[in-house]
Amino acid sequence: MTTLLTFLGTGRYESVTYCWGEKAAKPIHLFPIAATELFPVERVVVFLTRQARESDNFKDLHNALGDKLKPVSIPEGRSEAELWEIFGQVADAVGAGETVILDITHAFRSIPLIVFNVAAYLRRTKNVTIEHILYGAFEAREPFRTPPQPEDRVPVFDLAPLLELLDWTSGAEALLKRGDAGLIAEKIIETHQRLWTKGAETLQKPTKLKLLGQKLQNLSKALHLSRPREVMPLSAELVSLLSDAREEFHQWAKPFALIADQIRQELEGFAFGTSDELSRQSLEKQLQLVEYYLQKGLIVQAVALAREWVVNWVALHCKEGDWRDAHFREKKLEATLNAAARRSQGKQEELPPWWNALPLADRCAELWDWLGDLRNDLAHCGMRTKAAGIESISSRAKEIPERLRALLEHAGAHSLRGGRRVLDLSQLYGERARLDELPLYLARARELAGEGNEVVLTGQAPIWLYLAVAHALHGKARRLLYDSPVTGEVCIFDHTPR
Template identity: 25%
Template sequence: MTINTLISFLGKGKADPQTGYRTATYRFDAGFSRRVAFFGMALTEYLKPDRLVLVGTAGSMWDVFFERAGDDDAMLQLMAAVEAGEVTQDMLDLPRRELARQLGMDVDCLLIPYARDAGDQAEILRLLAGVVQPGECLSLDVTHGFRHLPMLALVAARYLSRVVGVKVEQLYYGALEMTTPEGETPVLKLGGLLKMLDWVDALATYDKDGDYGVFARLLAEDGMAKGDADLLTRAAYFERTGNPVRARETLSTVFSSVEAHRGALGGLFRETLKKRISWFRRGKRDDWELSLADAYRDRGDYLRAATFMYEAFVTRACNERSDDPTDFELRKKSYASARAQQPEVAKLEYLRNSLAHGVRPRADQEARTLDDEGRLQTMLKSLRNKLFKP
């Protein structure tokens, strides 16, 4: 069974001498609002999670959940520690038990450092990872923490998703500074920031390995027809299996959908995506293949770079002889004829075969080339300049 967990950050509030936080009426939607001092309590009632995790520092308002009048020794000790900024993890057993009783759910209280430096910040991520399990669905409340903690919470959401395997559903913020003249404080959902990070991740993935299929799911979630979005995955498959003709056909079909897309996030990244898939518009087949060779060389995928450069040479040889570049036997004949005129292409053929089969060339100079990335880059660029003169 999926566990739904709310992680709520506690800050250090002094606006109200009794509650610590200023009481506000938080408006979630047309049918739900609550007037509370601590936003996390209203959010807990709204979401009805299975579990609540309260996160705060040694100076956070851990006593905000209790009446400040009383003579309970543990309560007085906690209140004094909050005032002094000296709360310890052991002291948090009291608010944990009391809140679990009030809310009727599992509650954890997590003491974190102040995130003053990279060490503190990394420690917070480690502590958060220790209180969640793979498969949990998380919601994060960043209303009351220190002002720098929402930035860390955003990183934490991505970290927990990638490293632990949780699903972050939403980030919530009770925007007290946006309180209306009628006295209602809007509740903002900041999950769009996570979606933006998904797009940034997709761009990084594409730049690394050239798979623009990673944009398909994001475009579909952003409103593009799923059938159109899936064409990107199909085009990427054809390209990465050495079939630029089918890749071009598929891209030419979906490109107009990418151009016309006006989704909130897709529109933000549309021009960048168009630039990355526009190779199919360049000239003839040998131009497409050479463009792909350049792109794969630049991102360090040397086998594909050598393969597409070799295929571009063969295709160009077919074009010069007016042979059909899709006919395998004619490609062989055209290549043999062109090789006789440009023997330098043999180096490209040997290089492609060496990369494909993992066998080093016999010649010491060529073997040294494959043992050094800089030399390999230089050789590929040199072969391109010699074999594809303007």
């Protein structure tokens, strides 16, 4: 059901011909009557003051619309309290999920501003579809005659697109304050799709806006799910894409263009293209991501990443094992950190020689113990007898960057690349491998292989595909092996530093 929400005053309205595009209503002095002729409306709710309700305007409106009309009395809006009363009455007139057309043609004083705010409120809280916000532009009539004649044509403007600016504003605020790109990414994608669905109406069309929106959506999810190994390469891609798509969002997504440079500067802090590399540089990027989390009030994510940062710092000095392997991290690195923390508390613990050779080993152990207590308090949602207070958690979280940076200064200059990836080549194609689709297979193989990993090729596939993939991964994989039930693992090349 489509409901028209309209307003009526006591002024003298002249009869004119209201036009919506090529469609014209019969000459009438009250726009709400013309609106029911120009648009498919089942119900009309008119908001009017006591004086307007007693006027001839309301009598004419009621005679024309009959049972379709529902009058709602409102105050004159002479005070803040009365303005809020009007806001509430307009919002209460609409049910959840309804489709609404708003009309401000005969609205008075500040009512149009209230209407725009109500429209934004209803869309967010009641999932209401605002189909149009109409304004019969009496001053733009053609021909412009005084007095106006019934045949004078008055264009009807749709102001609903201005609501889009409120969405863009909300999206920008969410991204800048909380690192939540969901809404603004949605607006960017919608803009791209709308321009493409216009068909031949628009000669020039965007090619990068949709990708930009999708990357922002993925980044937002990765940020809030504490996935730094996805956040950092996504940020690197977005920094580049923000430059490549600059002309497009300046042309078609101007609200985003105003904050694009600020977003790019924030992302540059933790943009890192090689997610499988552990080095001083990657630790620096992770630390800047911790700082970003704290700036956005994402304390849980900041504490979780800070704890893993310490494990990564230790892994960099351990110089063995796969730093990304969960078993290695838990059974060797975290177990050593736990033992060192207990020793810092005066308990007897045996620690491996590599730990004792660490720079700032004692400080690292103390930090691990301190972070563990903070992290456990958050992870267990304060469900313990001596749970920390909210202010205590916030205060301690602010100390994290400085404590981590003290260790970062002793991170060393070497780097680690971990990971073993198994590529089943039969999964690259459908029923039959096709030479003309080889570029697609190679692109997928490179994506699956990642950078600097040990890669195992296996699965049923033609020899030419094996050869092509092996060649494509040269310089990308650290070590490449072939594996089959007959041969077992056979090394093709090994570029592991000795």
